[in-house]
Amino acid sequence: MPKTPQGGTGEQPGQPDGNEKHSRSDDSAGARARDAISGRAVVERKKKYLVAPRSSPAGAGFMAPLALAALGPLARSMATAAMEPAPSLSSVQQALQGLGDIDIVDTVGAPSGATSSGIGLASLGGAGNGAVAEGVLVARMTDRKAGELLQRGQGRLLVERDQHLQLLDPMLQRPDLVSSLTPYSGPTAEVAITVLGKDGAPLAEAEVSLFGGVLPSTGTSGPDGTVRLLLYGDDPHMISGLYVKPRADYWSFYQRDPEISLAEPNVVMLRALADWPALQNLPRQSTLGWGARAMRLDLVPPQYGGMGIKIAVIDSGAATAHGNLKHIRAGFDVINKATDRTTWNTDTLGHGSHCAGVIAAGDPTWGIRGFAPDAEIHVCKLFPGGQISQLIDALEYCIENQIDVVNLSLGGGAPSEALERQIVRAKGAGVACIAASGNSSGPVQYPAASPHVLAVAAIGKIDEFPYDSYHTETVGSDIDAQGYFTARFSCFGPQIDVCAPGVGIVSSVPPNNFAAWDGTSMAAPHVTGLAALVLAHRADFQMLRARSAERVERLFQIMRLSARPLTLSDPSRIGYGMPDALVALGLSPAAGQQVGNWQIPTPSYGMIPGMLPGAMIDGGQHSQAYAAQQAAGTAGFPFGMPMGGMRPSGW
Template structure:
């Protein structure tokens, strides 16, 4: 009789009685003989299975295939030359060998215009066909499509931030119970000196891991799993004075310490000798601050930096005398000069770093800087309080490198109130690679997106991970993390921006937080030195704020290959914004204007001799004598860049 037992799952199972095996003639067989015969049978079965198997080849992956609207004639003759609809693409894929159509997702909301392709016959052109194929087959299909087919990998999605996710923000739902190992990573700087307080992160494997180097420069990381080959990324982030490092698929050892040598910021050609020898950041040079006369230093203008404070221990920031610790006002409102995060100090340095013989040159080193400390822990109510301080102090320009999860009616009312008092608010667009965050999305602020430039940072630094796909001939690109949308007014350098951090050091940081201060600094120069803002024709008022924003927008030149949703009007030009003569009579970026829906040369044709004399788009904002309306102003307003809000025009 069989015995009934319970499995681990609690289900009844039958097991045979433990009776000796017998041969065909009824004689008893030993266990060894049975095992030997069983082994022989298993080997024979395995050999038969191998013979029936299939050779290992490249696995088919899911790809998305969709029609494009480009006319076939522009791409030569091919079997795909006629405009295609979604159903035609599906039929063609079904007819091709080694391609398995998995699904067809048609979106009926979008149809091609009448007379342009199959939509005029009632065939939906929007949608995708999902098909399995090898990478080689996908490449052949893309080539055969001759520009009329979209062929791209159906990527796996993860819940990740657009920037490199910090491991200490990643949590596992269940404790890890598998094997673990310790990995040692030593970080050294100039001359092999150990670098303390460097954040080291490993990605890949069972779980990410992070550690900070000690006084000996060694970080001890817990590797979840026993194989270092599972690590897909190594991120080394120094606190100050060195470039970061990001290594994909690093070759790491568990048997001996791994060594990473970081490059000092001052070794980079554009920063040679910094800080003993004064340097100008690449962003300021891109906006042509280096061509602005030395006497343009922002004297007489008040700028507020609402951020994490500003460390006046820094030799570039020790000229700052005024501030307000909003979050600590009930205890000591004078502690605005303690910056535990370094963020506010970095922004303040871009705007107004002062010592021309040491460190980094800011845009407006003689502007009167007010620091409103709001972080860590700031809330909307405290931002309203900070803006009230700005109104009371007669601040001209406010830098807000901050954002919230959703709009606030109360804050919006205060922003409007500040504008009514002549306070111009300039805000970062946000770093979530999504819609512009609030308050950058407010129609009453100037929203700044972030761009970078190839060649302004080491290619093995983490800054290289921010490069978008829209690099132009000059190397400009939109930062992958930068928020976008019709609310973006202008863009500014926000990748590998070197500026001041506590206590008396420098760091290269990324973010729209770094882009906004570039525009704030230029705004201070415009208010201080552009004649029309010095006349009684523009007293402190909302009209003055809008005029300032208009000058900044219309001084901008298109950069990168992106549309206005990502760069707004483009990168502001200090010479044009200040109404100064432009060295090059023929601006190279005028030819790029066609990408914005504006015919190349339109500005020169519309503005007449002024544009040919080198004033460029500056004529569109009244670069003539103070108080006059330049002839090009009306022309520029008749041709707004598509998708941009008028914002009070």
């Protein structure tokens, strides 16, 4: 018997054993079976990523040759690599094309070398963690390929997922968890809800939701105003809430623990917006919303309209067929730029139209009056479907068109280095970004969390909406003596700069209607509109015309220091408080004093003398308190606190 190799089975070397034969047979059979099936194997989908060169670490280029020689071989090679200039965008693009399986779909941000508005790297003052002005590549690749690219870049490439952005919309917050799957069997019942409006007319397209029971149930009312909802379980006492959200022109309705009948339709009568005392005759004559009145816009001289200032609303578009928005004539459809850039004036969501109305509703005889009706409004359409890359593109439009103030009622899941670099570029070009803090009742969302934007939280006021509307569900526990409260949905944290009205805000929605919505999305436009008035009419900016980061920071400083604390909450929820239009514009006088031909009544509150230079009318003389602050180098800061004292140094 021939001797076999140690550990062998008696078969010749290289000859498969029985198990290997069986395995190969299975493989062949599997291959034949796969060949017989038509279709495509499931693999990882390519996602959009942002890729851009990073500059050398700070100070790396100043390392002396002698110090470099003293390093070990590995450290010396790393330091030498760090001293090399950042790769160009074109070289990065060539490298990506050479790797294969990466599809470059767009380039966003600045053109090579400088922006088209003539603002180059030098104007940024080195801010922004090595921001370059060459732009950002948008490429499709798998997560695995992105990880490989990041590793190859060795810290010299920015590689990040192109996140989807969300409108900070005023939609009802759904329950966080569903307790079970839809039952396969068991008792069910149909609940009929009929929604009626003024004079008992049926209201179609109203969203109706029942909460409680096994599962929530939602539907939309038909032409007869009725919606039939399926209730799992036959006990209507399990229902904990009934919510009705009309499309427009009516207040919402909310009833806790409603008495629901299964035998006959349950009728909900909605209140018309125009029946509310503060909105009488809407829209037949121009009306100021409660938020504008709270910020004392009603006491600002009527000639203060924001003339000469450009405002960008980066949102879902704006319906220029609306009577309050027909003066808007400029825009850019970012999401459809490859096919038609001009469709920015179609707003299928209504969100951008609502924000634009708060900022600049323009008809002096009809509808809602905005803060800055004479400003030049630019609309950048980013929704539905907007991503970080498209927001970078929209901000590039703002830089190129020398926009003064940008309203950002949107947010993302996580901070973005690529977007932060563009925000810094925009700030260096004199573009002031004002952002909603978010509606998740949690930490401030990005980009509001960036130290280079003004973050706005939302507050409400008792008696500015019906007791049976859903707005009552937003009331926090910190109501002050004037009825102001922090909205329960509003995000909070040390990044909050100011707060503004964001509950029961009435503004324009398509096609030519009005709606009362909640959200920090509604609060931010109040501040954006006032910021435009400050840039147009405050004396500081008649001299400070040069577009720069300093101009933006001065604007932010004025907005913060013109604010007064409201609610019983702490600064993490309201920041410096709600900006006051008269103080921000430098019009807040002593009791009964006349400004030009405009008589200002005695304010019921005021600021500490000297807190805001130029805000108080005192014959041009600053107070002794301000003089002391000026000598100490802290002039213009409340209680001597330096700028950024309420903000972290980074995001």
